[in-house]
Each structure stands twice: as C-alpha cells, then as structure tokens.
Amino acid sequence: MIKTNTIAPQTGVGFCLREGERLRVISPTGAQVADLFCFSENRPYDALSSGRSIDYNETVYLTVGHTLYSNQGVPLLQIIEDQGGRHDFLVTPCSLQMFQMLSGNQDYHRSCHENLCKAFTPFDRPTELITTTFNIFMNYRLDLQGRIQLGRPRCEAGTEIVFEACEDIVVGLTACADPATNDGQCKAIEYVIENASNQARALQMKLRPDH
Amino acid sequence: MIKTNTIAPQTGVGFCLREGERLRVISPTGAQVADLFCFSENRPYDALSSGRSIDYNETVYLTVGHTLYSNQGVPLLQIIEDQGGRHDFLVTPCSLQMFQMLSGNQDYHRSCHENLCKAFTPFDRPTELITTTFNIFMNYRLDLQGRIQLGRPRCEAGTEIVFEACEDIVVGLTACADPATNDGQCKAIEYVIENASNQARALQMKLRPDH
Numbered sequence: 001m002i003k004t005n006t007i008a009p010q011t012g013v014g015f016c017l018r019e020g021e022r023l024r025v026i027s028p029t030g031a032q033v034a035d036l037f038c039f040s041e042n043r044p045y046d047a048l049s050s051g052r053s054i055d056y057n058e059t060v061y062l063t064v065g066h067t068l069y070s071n072q073g074v075p076l077l078q079i080i081e082d083q084g085g086r087h088d089f090l091v092t093p094c095s096l097q098m099f100q101m102l103s104g105n106q107d108y109h110r111s112c113h114e115n116l117c118k119a120f121t122p123f124d125r126p127t128e129l130i131t132t133t134f135n136i137f138m139n140y141r142l143d144l145q146g147r148i149q150l151g152r153p154r155c156e157a158g159t160e161i162v163f164e165a166c167e168d169i170v171v172g173l174t175a176c177a178d179p180a181t182n183d184g185q186c187k188a189i190e191y192v193i194e195n196a197s198n199q200a201r202a203l204q205m206k207l208r209p210d211h
Numbered sequence: 212m213i214k215t216n217t218i219a220p221q222t223g224v225g226f227c228l229r230e231g232e233r234l235r236v237i238s239p240t241g242a243q244v245a246d247l248f249c250f251s252e253n254r255p256y257d258a259l260s261s262g263r264s265i266d267y268n269e270t271v272y273l274t275v276g277h278t279l280y281s282n283q284g285v286p287l288l289q290i291i292e293d294q295g296g297r298h299d300f301l302v303t304p305c306s307l308q309m310f311q312m313l314s315g316n317q318d319y320h321r322s323c324h325e326n327l328c329k330a331f332t333p334f335d336r337p338t339e340l341i342t343t344t345f346n347i348f349m350n351y352r353l354d355l356q357g358r359i360q361l362g363r364p365r366c367e368a369g370t371e372i373v374f375e376a377c378e379d380i381v382v383g384l385t386a387c388a389d390p391a392t393n394d395g396q397c398k399a400i401e402y403v404i405e406n407a408s409n410q411a412r413a414l415q416m417k418l419r420p421d422h
Contacts, residue, residue: 055303056309090261090265090266090301091262092266098266098267131258131260132262132342133262146272
C-alpha cells in the first residue's frame with residue numbers, strides 16, 4: 001500500500017529520504033506552492049544550494065533532468081517527473097519577518113520558515129542554515145532587467161513533481177503559508193515516498209487500472 | 212592615510228568590518244570579478260542570503276540603494292555607490308569541483324571556494340555554510356526562459372563599488388580564480404576599508420586633488 005500523506009494548510013513536515021527513494025509532491029487543489037529544503041544526512045551542515053544548482057544546470061528554472069546540489073556540490077535530488085514545469089529557486093521561504101515587513105505591524109503569521117525550522121528540529125540542524133528553498137510550483141516571472149514578479153502557482157488539481165534522492169537526505173516540506181503566493185488561499189499539499197518496491201507496485205497499478 | 216589593499220590574482224582575504232564602516236572594492240585593471248561572502252560576527256551561523264536579498268529587493272540585480280540580508284533576514288551590507296551596475300547573486304563561487312567537472316580531469320585548480328574557505332578559517336565558520344556569493348562585477352545575462360549566460364565583467368580600470376556594514380560582520384573577498392569569468396585572465400582586486408574619520412579625509416582629498 002502506497003501511503004499518501006497530507007500536509008495541512010500552512011504547516012510543514014520533516015522526514016528522511018534514502019538514496020534511490022522517490023518523493024512525489026502533489027497539489028490536490030491546484031494553485032498551491034510547497035517549499036522544499038534538505039540536508040545531507042551524513043554531512044549535517046551540507047544543505048541544498050540554489051547557487052550550485054543554478055550554476056551547474058545553467059538555468060534558474062529547474063525541471064525534469066535537472067539535479068539539485070548541496071553547498072559542497074554533491075547531488076542531493078534529481079527531478080524525475082514534472083507536470084508543473086515552473087518552480088522558484090530564487091527566494092527564501094515566507095517568514096514572520098517578511099509578513100511583518102509587508103503588513104507594517106507585529107502580528108503573528110504562520111510561515112514556511114517557522115514550519116521548516118520545526119520540521120528540522122528533530123534532526124538537529126541549525127535553523128540559520130535554512131536559506132533559499134526550492135519552491136515547488138511557485139511562479140516568479142523574471143524580466144530582462146532582473147526584476148521578479150509573482151504569478152499564480154503553475155499547478156492545477158493533481159499536478160505532480162517527482163524527485164529521486166541521490167544520497168540519504170533529510171527533507172523539510174511545507175504547504176506554503178502565504179495567501180498572496182497561493183492565489184489568495186492557503187491549501188494542503190500531498191506527498192508520497194516511493195521506494196523501489198512500491199515504485200514497481202505503482203507501475204503495476206498503472207498498467208492494470210482496474211486494480 | 213587610507214590604505215589600499217591588493218588581493219593578488221586567484222587569492223582571497225578575510226577581515227572584520229564594523230557597523231558603519233565602508234568597504235570599497237575596485238577593479239584596478241577592469242574585467243575582473245570579486246566574490247564576496249559574509250557572516251554576522253555575533254551570530255556565527257547567520258550568513259549572507261541571496262534568497263532573502265533577492266526577495267526583499269525584488270530583483271536579482273542588486274545595485275545602489277539595495278541591502279544584502281542574512282539568512283535570518285538581518286541587513287548585513289548596503290550598497291552605497293556602484294559604478295559597475297551589474298553583479299551576480301545567482302551562483303556559487305568557482306570551486307575545484309567546478310573546474311574538474313568542466314575539464315573532465317582531476318587536476319588541481321585554484322578557486323574562489325577554496326580561497327573563501329581559507330579566508331574564513333581564522334573566524335571559525337564551517338565552510339559548508341559558504342553558499343551563493345555576491346559576485347561583484349560578474350555579468351550573467353538572463354533570458355526569459357531563465358537560462359544564464361556569462362558575459363565580460365561589467366568593469367573597466369578603476370571601476371568601484373562601495374558597501375556599508377549594517378552591523379559587525381566577517382567578510383571573505385576574492386580576486387576570482389576562473390579565467391573564463393574574467394575575460395581570459397585572472398587579475399588583482401583592490402579594496403579599502405573606510406571608517407567615519409577616513410571617509411571624511413577621503414572627501415577632503417577629493418576636494419583638494421593636489422593633496
């Protein structure tokens with residue numbers, strides 16, 4: 001049985017992904033972003049690097065066939081499938097500070113940054129190391145002057161992206177907590193961890209849809 | 212006396228910059244990039260964040276009036292003057308691994324990553340925390356598909372950029388070690404640290420050029 005996990009709106013989760021396991025991230029409703037960050041399990045401070053990934057893939061828009069690297073230049077994840085086709089790798093997760101800057105007051109607001117900090121707490125990673133996240137389905141348009149402008153997330157109900165772990169990693173994943181990023185309303189995200197045996201089972205189910 | 216420091220080609224330096232002090236970085240020859248990375252002095256793991264900086268300034272091309280933020284969202288540096296006008300904040304410093312990937316062999320090559328690691332060693336910062344650097348004068352052109360393409364650095368002989376420290380920080384600065392990035396030849400970089408009193412003196416000298 002392949003388990004589909006749900007990340008409630010404006011929350012996050014942390015989990016381990018073993019080398020070769022796949023992570024399927026799904027927007028069940030459409031128009032919802034999921035922020036992903038990860039660390040090498042065995043090199044505790046070696047985390048996801050937008051800079052290495054953009055450099056080695058020669059693009060700011062990563063999709064199928066691209067690899068996400070760590071700060072040490074080690075491949076952490078490969079993108080295996082991508083129905084959305086547009087993800088952001090330029091900006092940090094939404095944070096309490098960001099909401100306070102935007103609103104001009106000190107009210108509390110749930111944020112992906114806080115949710116990622118909580119997600120990594122059991123794995124003992126300094127929260128200062130959470131920097132630019134891979135923001136799944138987030139749609140930042142760039143113009144030729146380098147300006148960035150936020151659009152509606154590039155996903156409809158059921159849109160998926162699949163990653164494969166290149167080594168054992170610790171993953172933090174959120175259902176983004178910023179209404180403005182998510183077409184006005186924060187919704188859930190689903191994810192599935194698939195290993196070699198349940199990948200085979202998934203394929204079998206696909207081939208025999210009556211099952 | 213204001214001291215002009217020289218960073219020899221393919222090397223780097225580390226130093227402290229106190230709140231309010233200014234860092235002037237100069238390309239004495241033109242066509243030479245300098246990679247900059249920094250940490251808060253008092254929050255040892257809180258380092259420069261391209262993601263926060265791009266997000267809060269709403270552009271990938273930072274120039275006068277823009278602020279460089281840390282992973283915790285704290286302002287570290289402001290850009291006060293900028294004669295170059297184009298700097299990269301998308302990619303990591305050149306590294307031994309990058310040269311080995313490009314050349315396909317295992318030869319040693321000097322790199323900004325190694326030079327930054329050495330620069331931060333006396334300040335006891337884990338080198339895994341060196342991620343996307345602010346690559347002064349580095350000229351990556353973006354197209355609307357998000358692809359990046361390297362051009363000649365945006366500086367002539369004597370082109371300068373000036374930063375002001377927003378709090379006490381530890382800075383690593385290099386004369387970039389990648390010939391391909393620097394119009395075929397790696398050259399020196401100069402820098403000056405200016406405090407309030409020598410800023411006044413510099414202004415006085417400017418007003419009286421015979422001195």
